[in-house]
Amino acid sequence: MASGASTKEKQQIKRVEMCNIIKYFPGVLANDRVCFDINQGEVHALLGENGAGKSTLMRQLYGLYRPDEGEILINSKPYTFNSPADAIEAGIGMIHQHFMLIPTFTVAENVALGLKSSREPVLDLDKVSARIRKLSQLYGLNVDPSAYLWQLSVGEQQRVEIIKALYRGASLIILDEPTAVLTPQEVNDLFVTLKRMVKDGHTLIFISHKLHEVMEISSRVTVLRDGRIIGTCPTAEITRNELVKMMVGREVHPLSPQPLKSGPVRLEIRNLQVMGDRGTEALRGVDFEIHSGEIVGLAGVSGNGQRELAECLAGVRKTTQGEILLDNEDITSLPLKRRVDIGLAYIPEERMRDGAIRDFSVQENVFLHDHSSTKYTHGIFLDFSRMRAFANELVNKFNVKTPSLDTPIKNLSGGNIQKLIMARELSRQPKVLIAAQPTRGVDIGATEYIHQRLLQQREEGTAILLISEDLDEIRVLSDRIAVLYEGRIMGVVERNEATVEQIGLMMAGISMAETMQRTS
Amino acid sequence: MNDVFQLSVIAGILTSAIRLATPYLYAAIGETFSQRSGVVNLGVDGIMLIGAYASFYIVLITGNIWLGLLAAIIAGLLMGLLMSLISVTLKAEQGISGIGLYMFGLGLSSLLFKTTIGTVKTVTGFQSVKIPLLGDIPVVGKIFFDHSLLVYGAFLLIPLAWWVLEKTTWGLQIKSVGQNPAAADSLGVNVDRMRYTSVCIGAILAGIAGASLSISLLNLFQENLTAGQGFIAVALVYFGNWKPQGILWGALLFSTVNAFQLWMQVLGVKIPSDIAIMLPYVLTIAALAVATNRVRQPAALNKPFERGES
Amino acid sequence: MFKRLIVVLVFVAILVTACTSPTATEAPTAAPVKTFRIAVIMPSAITDMAFSQSMWNALVAVQTEMGGETALELKYSEGMFKVPDAAAAIRDYASQGFDIVIAHGSQYGSSVQEIAPDFPDVTFAWGTDVNTFGMPNVYAYTAAAEEGGYVNGVLAAMLTKSKTIGVTGPVEVGDAKTYIDGFVQGVESVDATINVSKTWTGSFSDVALMTEAAKTHIAAGADILTGSSQSVVGSIGAAKENGSVLWFGTQQDQASLAPDLVVASQVYDWTGMIKEIIAKHLAGTLGGETYILQLKNGGLKIAFNPGYALPAEVKAAGEKAIEDITAGTIVVNP
Ligand SMILES: Nc1ncnc2c1ncn2[C@@H]1O[C@H](COP(=O)(O)OP(=O)(O)O)[C@@H](O)[C@H]1O
């Protein structure tokens, strides 16, 4: 146990080396003879696509996994970590990609967990809280020690994670994709904190697949691809494009969709009002329409009604007022199944919750909606050979990388699951497509592919609503951009009509008229 | 009826309720520890039977009640280790392992009873101990301060369990492995060890619950002595929202209504006995239905932990 | 990987249970030729000091009388409180060629009614009830428990000082009810002002609640307790803890449970009935009749506890009641 970790002075980590690390998972070589080193005071970025093996590598440094082969040296001494307790003892801290927090505990309890108290066996949360406040001040990590974790925003939760590591006296802190869940403003705050920590003598490993962040924060960068090191060099000596090529293994060309003459109105929404999960109004009267062959991008900070809008259009959330028309037919009160029959397709935001069934195979997931279609039935029986052929065709056409059609979908990477869901939805040749966060958590290669597919669908005449928190994605793909703020549309602009700054202002709740006034 | 009689009835009901609540309190507090650490142990009733048998048998042959209590503790511990082995180390489905454990306990205690004792016998178990001074207070003294040591123990267990769970570093660790074992593990908490300890504490208390029947309240043993009390104890954990104080109220409600209906029958109040017998169950369920602020269930309840699986 | 091991473990546990708790058929088997075979299915344990034990003791007594295991083979299934399990056991024994299958519980009636026609060569006996369903291979048997209840009531009424008597029982049916009805009549025949209060716990197995019911009676002033069925052991325990409360038993002689406190017990003696059924079976009459245990035919006996110093005049009154019931001058209504 990490006895006395909070009080005892830890050794200062001057240098960490991971040499020839090999780590297998069933069927996957996650780390293949990886060599990696960090020196005191540097911010070392670990860059790579999803599934490259970054988390796996770092989990070995934090004692969560044992390397199958290879060595870990700290200050030139070999170390074997049997559990995180050993790594913590050695002065290593880790902020996990999925936070390791206990929602029903207070901040102070989360921090104190696993540590000896000054009044053992009794907890001394007052003392813990006092130290948390001191650390908060020192590093600009503003949190209330007595707040319950479930009350905190994602950004605040991350601060708690950092405090946990600092509290334990970690001198080397691993941050696994810390920005994935943050808003741009929160990312800035985080970087301020990280810079203070470095100034204080901490060493950081910063994992990301976002290039501009890596360029901004790191002093050295290592690129990992398919479990192997592709290269390491000082950040100052390398360009963004070179890094992308190292990550993806090939050139990635930016998209530039051609303007299309859009057709008749396919989807029309009038005065849509919807309740959110907590009984508050999520949409307060939304109007817009989408034409055939048009992509409308819905921009906004998450939590402003995007999810509710998508669910309402898909027919899985009840509308309190307003109308939804598809090709002039009122579908407001139809259930999902009927809407699908009419020509609506839906790529949900929570793909593993709403779009697929974890333990079902790839093939079974392809037929989630269509199992009763007469195409695949003989009377009451399913026509398995025809289903298999079709699933096979989709998997090939959409480049889904899967060991077999019978692999449970949970074993696929995020990008491949998303491609499969898209394949399924697009195979019906929908008239309207609702794509909610289609590339969140998806690697660059798959993102590029999904974008191409969306544009292709647009050319085939589908009306597409693209909901995304990634403004770059919206700006590249959309013909028109609508900005949602607190359940209302702040404005709809043509692709080239508005700057990022203007859209950003609307996202913050400034009306379109005022935005245009302010910025012109 | 005059007032004195009324008062004596109320006193009688409460005295009965306190006795009846005793085994439930031990078993349900024990189960709380287990469930707070993330392990549902449905084998409580089986453990109670083993504990009841072991303590009874030891008292029968040695005449020493403390040795009997020790036997219940050891028997509970062994059952707890078995449950932990199956559900924590081997990661079996907890519901099924618990039912298996229950049947094992039921079968083994019956078998041992038949082979070593054979027929219903009685022993001299824990006797009522009147607490000096307090026990002499009129009415109140009789209700609260004239019981056997195991009854007092059950009620002292409530604040003790609360203190352990809410105020100690160890309690924090128990709760953490029941809420988010991966988080606990990442802070160096030994998840398996915490669960083993919690399940074993629970089983030891279940063993004592059995002893409170066989060597304190009833002073006898027969097959299936507990008659499903262990399952009611598990239900009380849910009723009490996984909190010792909640369990106290739940157990007292259940046993008070039970005592009440017995008294009503004794006093010849004209209610059909079938209705009277259902009363405690119906009222407890009703209380559960109207109680607000549910869903405090440990998030990792019923989920085995494996490092690196998220 | 481990999962399979778990399944195996669980099954082992179930197996241990299955082999020990409800069934546990025991009794030496197979002898030369012409061994008469009787199987009995009972709701509680053969050691319950009450209903099931009374039948088992009788069977063993008959076996001894007939010359041991070679003459009469006995098998039992105990703890069959679930009727479907019991039904399966009844069918099993019948198909194994037992001569007589005894379904010893009023809850087994419908099972017997269903199974008996399939085994016309097997005699089924069931109780306590009077209904043979008009089937030629079914005997029904019951005990006129009210008779012994009356006698116990007379004794109790003469012994109570507080004029309050408590009765405990599981459910208000069958011989549990008739016993108590007789008991109340007996009490009233001596002193109609005595208060007899009754509690039912609703469970044949919940000893804890039964004990608490008895304690409640004692707290309410009862100085004599009685009751029927398996879990009375709890009530006797409560009486014993109190130390001065007297107990009247039924179904089985319960004096050994509390030698100082048990005054008398009504004892069911099934031996006469069993012998008669065997004889009839051998003579070709496989069923169709109803047996009632009575004081008159010796099926019921009152066992006075020699360890309890019963005043002579009280004992005399009890014996007088027995005589009168036997002679028919007192009629006890069930
Ligand atoms: N616990 C695990 N069991 C099996 N496979 C795993 C496990 N963790 C990671 N993997 C696999 O190892 C590879 C690397 O994963 P990971 O280290 O999480 O990548 P990254 O963090 O770079 O996105 C992936 O193919 C992933 O599916």
Ligand SMILES: [Mg+2]
């Ligand atoms: Mg990762």
